[in-house]
Amino acid sequence: xxxxxxxxxxxxxxxxxxxxxxxxxxxxxxxxxxxxxxxxxxxxxxxxxxxxxxxxxxxxxxxxxxxxxxxxxxxxxxxxxxxxxxxxxxxxxxxxxxxxxxxxxxxxxxxxxxxxxxxxxxxxxxxxxxxxxxxxxxxxxxxxxxxxxxxxxxxxxxxxxxxxxxxxxxxxxxxxxxxxxxxxxxxxxxxxxxxxxxxxxxxxxxxxxxxxxxxxxxxxxxxxxxxxxxxxxxxxxxxxxxxxxxxxxxxxxxxxxxxxxxxxxxxxxxxxxxxxxxxxxxxxxxxxxxxxxxxxxxxxxxxxxxxxxxxxxxxxxxxxxxxxxxxxxxxxxxxxxxxxxxxxxxx
Amino acid sequence: xxxxxxxxxxxxxxxxxxxxxxxxxxxxxxxxxxxxxxxxxxxxxxxxxxxxxxxxxxxxxxxxxxxxxxxxxxxxxxxxxxxxxxxxxxxxxxxxxxxxxxxxxxxxxxxxxxxxxxxxxxxxxxxxxxxxxxxxxxxxxxxxxxxxxxxxxxxxxxxxxxxxxxxxxxxxxxxxxxxxxxxxxxxxxxxxxxxxxxxxxxxxxxxxxxxxxxxxxxxxxxxxxxxxxxxxxxxxxxxxxxxxxxxxxxxxxxxxxxxxxxxxxxxxxxxxxxxxxxxxxxxxxxxxxxxxxxxxxxxxxxxxxxxxxxxxxxxxxxxxxxxxxxxxxxxxxxxxxxxxxxxxxxx
DNA sequence: CTGAAAGCGCTTACAG
DNA sequence: CTGAAAGCGCTTACAG
Numbered sequence: 267x268x269x270x271x272x273x274x275x276x277x278x279x280x281x282x283x284x285x286x287x288x289x290x291x292x293x294x295x296x297x298x299x300x301x302x303x304x305x306x307x308x309x310x311x312x313x314x315x316x317x318x319x320x321x322x323x324x325x326x327x328x329x330x331x332x333x334x335x336x337x338x339x340x341x342x343x344x345x346x347x348x349x350x351x352x353x354x355x356x357x358x359x360x361x362x363x364x365x366x367x368x369x370x371x372x373x374x375x376x377x378x379x380x381x382x383x384x385x386x387x388x389x390x391x392x393x394x395x396x397x398x399x400x401x402x403x404x405x406x407x408x409x410x411x412x413x414x415x416x417x418x419x420x421x422x423x424x425x426x427x428x429x430x431x432x433x434x435x436x437x438x439x440x441x442x443x444x445x446x447x448x449x450x451x452x453x454x455x456x457x458x459x460x461x462x463x464x465x466x467x468x469x470x471x472x473x474x475x476x477x478x479x480x481x482x483x484x485x486x487x488x489x490x491x492x493x494x495x496x497x498x499x500x501x502x503x504x505x506x507x508x509x510x511x512x513x514x515x516x517x518x519x520x521x522x523x524x525x526x527x528x529x530x531x532x533x534x535x536x537x538x539x540x541x542x543x544x545x546x547x548x549x550x551x552x553x554x555x556x557x558x559x560x561x562x563x564x565x566x567x568x569x570x571x572x573x574x575x576x577x578x579x580x581x582x583x584x585x586x587x588x589x590x591x592x593x594x595x596x597x598x599x600x601x602x603x604x605x606x607x608x609x610x611x612x613x
Numbered sequence: 614x615x616x617x618x619x620x621x622x623x624x625x626x627x628x629x630x631x632x633x634x635x636x637x638x639x640x641x642x643x644x645x646x647x648x649x650x651x652x653x654x655x656x657x658x659x660x661x662x663x664x665x666x667x668x669x670x671x672x673x674x675x676x677x678x679x680x681x682x683x684x685x686x687x688x689x690x691x692x693x694x695x696x697x698x699x700x701x702x703x704x705x706x707x708x709x710x711x712x713x714x715x716x717x718x719x720x721x722x723x724x725x726x727x728x729x730x731x732x733x734x735x736x737x738x739x740x741x742x743x744x745x746x747x748x749x750x751x752x753x754x755x756x757x758x759x760x761x762x763x764x765x766x767x768x769x770x771x772x773x774x775x776x777x778x779x780x781x782x783x784x785x786x787x788x789x790x791x792x793x794x795x796x797x798x799x800x801x802x803x804x805x806x807x808x809x810x811x812x813x814x815x816x817x818x819x820x821x822x823x824x825x826x827x828x829x830x831x832x833x834x835x836x837x838x839x840x841x842x843x844x845x846x847x848x849x850x851x852x853x854x855x856x857x858x859x860x861x862x863x864x865x866x867x868x869x870x871x872x873x874x875x876x877x878x879x880x881x882x883x884x885x886x887x888x889x890x891x892x893x894x895x896x897x898x899x900x901x902x903x904x905x906x907x908x909x910x911x912x913x914x915x916x917x918x919x920x921x922x923x924x925x926x927x928x929x930x931x932x933x934x935x936x937x938x939x940x941x942x943x944x945x946x947x948x949x950x951x952x953x954x955x956x957x958x959x960x
Numbered sequence: 961c962t963g964a965a966a967g968c969g970c971t972t973a974c975a976g
Numbered sequence: 977c978t979g980a981a982a983g984c985g986c987t988t989a990c991a992g
Binding site for chain 1: 625670671672673674675677678681683685693694696699700702703706715716717718720733734736737738739847851876877879880883902903906907908909910
């Protein structure tokens with residue numbers, strides 16, 4: 267015969283009911299559940315038995331309220347659609363969840379208003395800290411001297427805010443770009459088109475400086491560099507490529523400051539029947555998954571995305587749990603990955 | 614002369630301090646802030662003045678606790694790295710935030726354990742509802758009869774759970790796949806390789822059935838279909854392509870049940886010097902951004918990602934706010950997009 | 961090792 | 977239209 271299960275109470279069990287069932291105080295239940303300090307094994311067993319019997323799930327909203335923190339960390343992402351960020355997010359998320367924190371992803375679409383709206387979560391206590399992947403300092407986190415409020419657990423990564431004293435992890439953009447320029451020069455290129463990100467992004471400067479730093483005095487005289495602005499997205503790369511094709515003389519190499527833009531460029535060149543790298547070499551920056559699978563596979567600068575996400579999140583956790591107030595600025599090295607999209611300059 | 618700003622209080626203002634400053638009760642402040650019902654204009658002005666003067670930011674953790682909801686919605690994403698989901702997430706997120714809800718993204722990596730862990734958030738009140746993009750029913754949401762707990766605000770999308778009575782929005786996979794098969798047949802193809810997703814995914818069945826339904830009795834006799842399992846990701850497409858190349862006879866068309874896999878296939882064919890579509894046609898499914906920019910551009914079935922995300926999120930909001938308990942199952946049509954990766958079968 | 965009790969900052973019947 | 981007051985479910989000094 268089947269035993270008909272008793273109709274369970276509609277309301278979920280609370281800590282009070284657990285404490286009654288176990289014959290202890292709510293303080294003891296709380297201690298068993300969260301800090302194993304000084305609870306007798308016997309008491310612990312009684313409590314755990316009651317927890318299981320009642321199917322108790324703590325009301326985390328109450329706990330968060332009481333403890334004045336949400337155990338939630340915010341990541342503000344400029345473009346959730348860009349695979350470069352996906353990997354950073356994934357590693358940051360893993361690091362956070364191992365430490366018992368949830369992650370909220372905010373897709374800002376590079377809009378300062380949205381960044382501002384999202385970072386309000388820190389002021390309203392809905393997030394304990396933020397990993398900010400943008401060079402804009404959100405208004406909502408500024409204190410009266412116009413600087414980042416020092417009470418806020420804030421880590422900046424990838425795109426850096428131009429202000430001292432902010433914890434950050436970023437790539438050595440200068441040297442990454444310099445390596446790429448050296449590679450291109452070694453292949454005999456001298457007529458370049460550069461597709462850069464939005465002018466507002468400080469990234470462009472470091473990468474442009476690195477690029478120019480590669481030219482020796484000899485090379486300087488003969489080079490020509492045409493610069494076009496994109497937004498790091500694939501479509502902007504395609505648009506820029508069409509502009510290049512419409513111009514008088516074609517460059518021998520197109521260097522894009524993101525893989526996405528490079529993918530857009532390769533697409534348009536293929537459409538126009540131009541061989542890559544036979545007629546024009548194309549290079550990117552980031553080494554996203556698609557760079558490796560592109561046709562032809564893309565020469566690029568690999569960012570250590572996994573390490574960036576993990577390092578930045580660890581710094582944030584240190585800040586949140588106040589283990590550390592050092593506010594380090596960490597710069598990681600990039601690596602030149604030579605694939606088939608670059609080759610000797612055409613005669 | 615500069616006025617030195619007074620040292621502000623360390624602690625943020627509370628509703629009590631606002632009520633004191635405004636000379637009203639906390640009840641009135643709360644009413645002004647959240648429900649405009651029956652508050653005199655005069656009182657409202659006094660309260661708002663106090664709010665601004667003190668720079669009051671409500672403690673949302675307290676509010677959430679008191680109201681027994683978090684105004685947070687969870688989206689469980691099988692693979693945050695797949696651009697197909699990015700668009701769905703973006704539209705769902707916009708819909709939610711317009712309604713005043715935050716969105717938490719959980720990257721499950723198709724792991725039922727992680728799905729289960731994340732959906733615990735509904736039990737602990739950290740999320741008011743979930744948009745679940747997976748065909749696994751999370752253990753933590755099951756009630757005693759082994760079915761989805763009807764108290765949970767749950768909407769299923771894309772990959773569907775095989776159980777009746779669950780609100781969902783999905784694509785007409787059968788007819789999408791059938792259209793693709795008809796396109797391929799019209800080009801004279803008869804030797805096919807099919808790269809499918811993981812066997813555990815019910816999607817495969819609908820798409821396989823649709824594919825086979827396109828064959829007339831006449832065509833049936835002459836066709837050959839070889840099936841290889843992938844995981845919808847780009848690398849699994851590349852691996853499958855290498856298997857195909859290693860086999861005795863090459864198919865005339867490779868139909869992949871995701872664009873990502875198709876991109877992996879095209880990459881490997883290019884590497885092997887095989888012309889697409891001259892020697893082998895390649896087709897995908899999803900119409901992600903990269904499908905359009907692929908070299909050659911990819912023939913695929915467009916999913917209305919924007920509409921899926923928006924519709925699913927609206928259903929979830931209806932459930933959460935109890936406007937609706939209908940639990941509709943919505944099926945949206947796909948669209949065949951013919952690009953240059955498919956062509957006439959080689960002789 | 962354990963308990964009694966205060967209190968976190970809100971919202972919401974209830975009463976007027 | 978407004979106020980006094982209860983109470984949401986926890987955690988944490990404090991005391992023993």
